[in-house]
Amino acid sequence: MTFMQSLQAAWRRNDSLVCVGLDPEPAKFPARFAGDADAVFAFCRAIVDATADFACAFKPQIAHFAALGAEDALQRLVAYIHATHPGVPVILDAKRGDIGSTAQNYAIEAFDRYGADAVTVNPYLGRDSLQPFLDRADKGVVILCRTSNAGAGDLQDLVVNGRPLYQHVAAKVAREWNAHGNCLLVVGATWPQQLREVRAIVGDVPFLVPGVGAQGGDVEAVVTNGCTTDGTGLLVSSSRAILYASRGDDFADAARAATLALRDDINRHRRGV
Ligand SMILES: O=C(O)c1cc(=O)[nH]c(=O)n1[C@@H]1O[C@H](COP(=O)(O)O)[C@@H](O)[C@H]1O
Numbered sequence: 357m358t359f360m361q362s363l364q365a366a367w368r369r370n371d372s373l374v375c376v377g378l379d380p381e382p383a384k385f386p387a388r389f390a391g392d393a394d395a396v397f398a399f400c401r402a403i404v405d406a407t408a409d410f411a412c413a414f415k416p417q418i419a420h421f422a423a424l425g426a427e428d429a430l431q432r433l434v435a436y437i438h439a440t441h442p443g444v445p446v447i448l449d450a451k452r453g454d455i456g457s458t459a460q461n462y463a464i465e466a467f468d469r470y471g472a473d474a475v476t477v478n479p480y481l482g483r484d485s486l487q488p489f490l491d492r493a494d495k496g497v498v499i500l501c502r503t504s505n506a507g508a509g510d511l512q513d514l515v516v517n518g519r520p521l522y523q524h525v526a527a528k529v530a531r532e533w534n535a536h537g538n539c540l541l542v543v544g545a546t547w548p549q550q551l552r553e554v555r556a557i558v559g560d561v562p563f564l565v566p567g568v569g570a571q572g573g574d575v576e577a578v579v580t581n582g583c584t585t586d587g588t589g590l591l592v593s594s595s596r597a598i599l600y601a602s603r604g605d606d607f608a609d610a611a612r613a614a615t616l617a618l619r620d621d622i623n624r625h626r627r628g629v
Pocket of ligand 1: 544567571596
């Protein structure tokens with residue numbers, strides 16, 4: 357199955373547009389993990405097991421593993437998700453982008469070393485920098501378009517040939533770079549107006565939408581402005597609000613409850629969109 361097929365199946369099977377972000381921060385782990393040499397893996401595995409049936413994807417953030425020297429835990433975690441929850445695709449959040457020869461190695465890293473089904477990439481270096489990712493027709497290529505952070509507009513809003521840069525990214529991806537139908541766009545939940553504008557440009561291209569939960573994005577506005585006409589088209593991603601919903605021994609139950617609450621909140625608004 358391709359990434360897009362697994363995503364569509366997971367949307368339906370789990371009736372969910374929630375992507376669970378895996379951003380381990382050991383300082384926020386429950387006390388029971390203190391002194392556990394494999395705490396990063398054990399914590400993330402517990403979160404994955406508690407949320408898999410309410411999620412359409414998992415999104416491990418590579419810097420949160422690499423900064424801890426925990427690349428091996430990331431590799432084992434992706435393998436664990438594939439083995440134990442095979443219907444839930446894994447998006448590696450690595451925001452890669454470089455000249456072709458280096459990009460080729462980034463693609464091998466994401467898809468072959470880590471076994472990810474999709475990866476986030478930065479389009480700033482242009483099409484050739486993404487070609488090694490785009491060529492992997494069975495994998496998802498998740499391209500930054502209008503990011504969730506406060507400074508997103510510094511460059512992404514600069515007007516070029518009469519429209520903001522992020523709209524050029526959206527149009528190029530939809531019309532030129534998506535030949536294999538394996539592209540997605542990142543549009544932050546914190547920018548509902550831009551979600552609407554990008555949706556109007558790209559048709560059914562799915563959006564990864566970070567920024568609900570800890571960053572304060574409004575779920576109703578995301579669904580209303582971002583869903584496709586069939587009421588899907590979104591991976592609404594939340595990390596800290598799920599992972600650290602409780603710092604106690606009930607952290608996995610609390611993560612499950614937070615994921616279910618987000619799923620149901622999204623679904624309330626998407627019925628009939
Ligand atoms: O590509 C991303 O995932 C991403 C894009 C973006 O525009 N904003 C954004 O917050 N992210 C990532 O999404 C996650 C958001 O985490 P929370 O704010 O805790 O839900 C982090 O891992 C970010 O690196």
